Amino acid sequence: MTQKTTLTTSALPPKPDGSEESAFRQLTPEGRLAHLGAIIEFSNDAIFSVTLDGKILSWNAGAERVYGYTAEEMVGNRVSAFVPQDRRDELEAVIQQLREGENPASFETRRVRKDGRVIHVYLTVSPVRDSEGALIGTSTIARDISERKAAEQALRKKQQELEDFFENSVLGLHWVGPDGRIIWANRAEMQSLGYSACEYIGHHIAEFHADPDVIQDILARLARNEKLHSYEARLKCKDGSLRHVLISSSVLWDDDKFIHTRCFTLDITERRRTEQALRRAEKMAATGRLAATVAHEINNPLEAVTNLLYLAKIAPTVADTKECLEQAQAELKRISHLTKQTLGFFKDSTAPSKIDLSNLVREVIRLYQSKINSKGLTVKSQLEPSLVLGSEGELRQVVSNLLTNAVESSRDGRTIRVRVHAHHELVRLTVADQGSGIMAGNIDRIYEPFFTTKENVGTGLGLWVTREIVDKHGGKIQLRTSVQPGRSGTAFSILLPSAS
């Protein structure tokens, strides 16, 4: 078969029905042999035959391409030329199998090309028998599968990388099937909740939610093909503790078929704790500032009282003593009024109630009046009765933060305008100062915790807490500011739903 034979289909006598199968039958035995020879010769696969003692008898063009050796080089040579050392046994085992009458063996293995490159091949080794049926050699069809192997390996590597990425993600990831059961979850999710795979996968997702309404709503929304973005939920850990999470999820559909959810869970428990601590810290700081203000307000009349009592004691006449005591009494009334006014300031109120925002603003202005006076500032207020629903202590904190910001950023002799008015469904509170305004670069940062431009004075938490409280009340904060000399200033507006 080493002799090259050419045969084309046009060499076959054409048949009227177009069938060429019968044309093959009409060929002479020599013609048939030549035709089969051509099939082998022009096959894209390597095809070669080997004697039982390993000598190569035939070597087609495909074999030349796959192994890099020409027929001249290989015919009469031994297969060991291209079989790597560690694969020699494999051929002997195959020959043994064929001797025992087993079927042609197919397997994947490695071979070395003439240029030294190792290739992956898929081999089918078939027996060649004599007329008595005795095994006299083998024929091998070999296909170079190196490219496929490389692609498979790359795919496997990619898959491993993706698996590693998903498993080691800081986000919890899971899929939930249409029946609500968890199909798959990554390690991060199970670890953060403390469950093993068998305690988690296969279970209904609702078992792990602390709030049944929440998970019901999540599943209902997903089933309606809604996408969830940062949906807040609380998950139950194995040890009974709760984790605060933000869930983003959507469903993978195949036409109309719900395949599974794709759920991303971000654990915000620590963030929640930190925020809570910060809120407490700001409240403490605000309370501290307030306490200092109140102490100052009380100490002024208190000094008058102590002086008057001292004078009463040393007064020469009863009438003088009486006059001193009366004055002292008047000053004490002032102190008593002040403490009544400030009692309950920033107090935690439990249930929200209807509050007249104007009244509240009036109280806060009164409290800071002497600070305002001492800076030579004027507060012009326009306060219309406007009811809002909310926590009195928290709203007072908002008003107090805005007013003290305005006072602290105002220079002597300036005016602060405060306005409360209801418009349609909203109540608007505006506190406007004529301070230096907020630089453009700082505007985006003023609501960040710890951001402050007031060294030594501010905690940098006031506006952050203000926004939190306003958000909680379903309201909005608006800001206008100008740094233009001569007309600089800042106006904060709080918009709250009206409760009228």
Place this chain on the structure above:
Amino acid sequence: LNKSATILCIDDEERWVNIRRRLLESGGHRVITATSGQQGLDIFWSEHVDAVVLDYWMPDVKGLDVAREMKRLRPKIPILILSGYATLADEALGIADAWVLKGDDPKSLLSKIQELIGD
């Protein structure tokens, strides 16, 4: 033995400055009052004064600025600052010769004045 002196007493609140005047007079001093920082400076400039009792928080010219200007004019005249806050800023502590928390025992004001003018 108490020494008698002329004391300039400055506070923007007239009611309180008058009570304080009576206290200082009970200590045997002659008292001149002013109800603004500027008025206080004018008197300090034009009249003989042995000591100054100054409110820290005033609307027009701050107590601290008043004290700074007085020290510039006549550094030897002792200044006592009164404050409603439990602490006084470092800068004020550096300028004032003494300070008293409002609402403290009146005797402590009188004795501090004695110390200042006795020096």
